[in-house]
Amino acid sequence: MSTVTPIVIIGAGPAGAATALRLSYLNIPSVLIDKSDFPRDKICGDAISGKVPTLLNRLDPAIMDRFRKRFSPIDVWGIRFFPPSKKLIELPFKVGYERVPDAAPGYVSKREDFDMFLIEEVRRRENIELHLNTNVTKWQKTDGGYTIETKDGKKSWDCRLLVDAAGAHSRFSRKEAKQEVDHDHHAAAVRAYYKGVTGFHKDNFIELHFLDKYNPGYFWIFPLPNGQANVGLGMRSDIVKRKQVNLREALDEIIASPEFCERFADAEQVDPTKGYGLPLGSKDRVLSGDNYLLTGDAGHLIDPLTGEGIGNAVYSGFIAAELAENCLKENRFDAEYLKAYDVRIERVLRTELRLSYRMQQIMQHKWLTNLLTGIVAANPKIIELLCRMYTDFELRKQLVKPTFWWKLFRAKSGKMPAVNPSSVK
Ligand SMILES: Cc1cc2nc3c(=O)[nH]c(=O)nc-3n(C[C@H](O)[C@H](O)[C@H](O)COP(=O)(O)OP(=O)(O)OC[C@H]3O[C@@H](n4cnc5c(N)ncnc54)[C@H](O)[C@@H]3O)c2cc1C
Incomplete structure (x- = not known):
């Protein structure tokens, strides 16, 4: 016999766990299912960008302390870029930073640990029903939502909203939501x-x-x-x-x-x-439909330049949960209503993804990359500007504008005064 429950989340990686946690803190119960037992490995670079602690802190300001105490991640303070020209560019994430591990702008932690930490946070919440070792392989559209079933046929759930967080190999995303893999993206x-x-x-x-x-x-x-x-x-x-x-x-x-x-x-x-x-999130896709939302890798949301996907997985999980709250209030789970998910993904994540895609394309031209990185490496003021871009998205938009680089190039060749970061608009 199937269990009736409003919200079911398939996949308890960063996207699924974040959806369940955000719902839980909104006092909304959910069922969270994963085929693996935890701790489990996930093939990844293990770099956790600043987006993740920023979002998780919104749930509970003590959450990152629990993470640090339990798993001692590496505190990360910047990036070293080595372009083809080998002119090293070192970009701290914060200008003039002082290294205090509690306030690190990013971390590196094996996913075995980070994802286990999320599961431990899930287990602290009474209104999340967690099922591990539970492989969902079948789904059936019903009048009111979806019926989903495990491979062995022993468990099934009827839900109004299915949140797909089953990662890059999600069958639901490919077969039901028709989000095929496109090798160019x-x-x-x-x-x-x-x-x-x-x-x-x-x-x-x-x-x-x-x-x-x-x-x-x-x-x-x-x-x-x-x-x-x-x-x-x-x-x-x-x-x-x-x-x-x-x-x-x-x-x-x-x-x-x-x-x-x-x-x-x-x-x-x-x-x-x-x-x-x-x-990669370099192609626009529709991530919602009647009674479902696609989050994280199931929604193709990885940054096409950096390969960073954990932050967008968590972010999309939060957006899904916040929309689910409205769905429950209005008793609306139809495609028209759920389009609000794509609208918010567009506003919060797509502009940044498009920007990264343009930069990925620029970097295909070795001469251009070498020219630009040469300019950057030789100018500490530009390095400072780029550091500020890590946290200032409006500033980052300047990066793909040819006029921005032209100004810097002219500044470097002495035709203009040295660039003042605050003067580049
Ligand atoms: C080599 C590599 C390096 C990367 N490096 C980075 C990096 O350094 N930093 C970064 O931010 N991102 C990185 N990424 C991207 C990042 O790993 C993903 O974007 C992130 O894991 C997405 O989270 P998710 O929750 O959407 O999916 P996942 O983390 O894949 O979680 C999906 C979950 O769904 C479960 N599941 C799947 N199918 C079913 C089913 N049928 N039934 C029940 N459960 C199911 C799985 O067991 C899994 O736990 C990298 C990716 C790769 C491949």
Whole structure:
């Protein structure tokens, strides 16, 4: 016999857990289902951007303290960009920062830990019914919503609203919501865990290395707790296919190359190299329909430039939960009403995703990338401006405007006074 419940969430990764938690703090019960037991691994770079603590703090200002105490993540203070020209650009996330771990702008934490932390937060809430080890493989549209059923047929639920948070391989997203994978808007990546890698920045800056041979895409090295490192390589899927790149072999090749071998001289790989897909948010998609919403990777919301998806998964989960509150009040779960989800995703996330896509396209041109990064590397004022862009989205919009770069180029060649960050509008 099936259980009747208004809201069912499939997938308890960042998108699903965030949906359930946001609902819970709005005093709305939900059923949260995941096929895995936790802790479980998720192939990822493990970098948690500032968006995540900002959003989670809205639920409970003590939440990140619990995370830090329980899992001791690495506190991250900036990014090191290595463009093809090798002119290093170091961008702190905060201008003139003072390193205080409690106030870190970002973290690196194995997903095994971070996702377990979210599950522990879920377990603290009485109004979330959590089912782990529960694989949902069937769904049936009904008059009032959906009936969903587990693979073994032992459990089923009737719901008014189905929130799909089942990640990049969501069958519901592909088959029911018709969100097929488009290789031009999708990336493939491999990840390996190492211990003993050397040469990190003293304040744990994460490293993105843009290599000629693997463009558009990058090789990353992120510091992890306990002297480990998350090392990986990602590229757009159409190019992986066209150039027949074997990402696992490519990763080994990069690590053994003269550029990196010294840093890996005493390093040891502690886990086999694993690969997974990244559904990028560079293509506009409709993420709602009669009685359902697609969140996180199931809604293809990964940043096409940085590969960051945890923040958008959490954000889309919050947006889904806040709309669900209105659905319950108005007793409306139809496609027309749920369009409000796409409207809010457009306002909150799409502009940023489009911006990243344009930057991803710019970075396909090596000469242009080298020119722009050359200008940046030589001008501390521009570096300061870019730091401010990390937290100031309006400022970040300037980055894709040719006039912005023209002004900087002219400033560098002495034809204009040095650029004052606050004067670039
Ligand atoms: C190699 C790689 C590196 C990355 N690096 C970063 C990074 O450094 N920083 C960053 O922010 N993002 C990164 N990303 C993206 C990030 O991993 C995802 O965007 C993020 O995990 C999305 O969260 P989610 O909750 O939507 O999906 P997931 O985290 O995939 O969670 C989906 C959940 O659904 C469950 N599930 C699936 N099917 C079913 C089913 N049928 N029934 C029940 N449960 C089901 C799964 O068990 C899983 O727990 C990376 C991705 C890859 C592949």
